[in-house]
Amino acid sequence: MLSSCTTSDTARVWQIINEAATAYKGIIPADRWHEPYMPLAELQSEIEAGVEFTGYRDDGELVGVMGSQDVLDVTLIRHAYVLTDYQGRGIGGRLLEHVLGKTSQPLLVGTWTAAVWAIRFYERHGFTATSPEETRRLLKKYWTIPERQIETSIVLSGPA
DSSP states (O other): OEEEOOGGGHHHHHHHHHHHGGGGTTTSOGGGOOSSSSOHHHHHHHHHTTOEEEEEEETTEEEEEEEEEEETTEEEEEEEEEOGGGTTSSHHHHHHHHHHHTOOSOEEEEEETTOHHHHHHHHHTTOEEOOHHHHHHHHHHHOOOOHHHHHTEEEEEOOO
């Protein structure tokens, strides 16, 4: 059910990200929403920068993905999405357990402050929200995102 995604999966990874990201529409600041949520060229650029995706397959069909990326002295969780029809089945938890099991570095995840469901998911799995000051510092150190996204995001640190 869990396997590494390959270049042949890129189009499907892109579809999953954009379908599942519709949950953000109307929730995150309107100036941060765009169609598609993640352009294919951006996904390809992220993969070239070292984001590796693990996929969850149901009957051979890729239905969930979670990326990870080693940056300096940490591992970042990047682009964790499960198709809407498959949410609530533990797929995200299985993907997260897999990522947790393959790194010995501290783990960080950034998400939108307004995405309370995502924050709760990570907290249920032992992650802890960082303070606004620490969030800002971490986002500037480990991510390459615009200032507006920094203002509307939170970072959670992984279980020790």
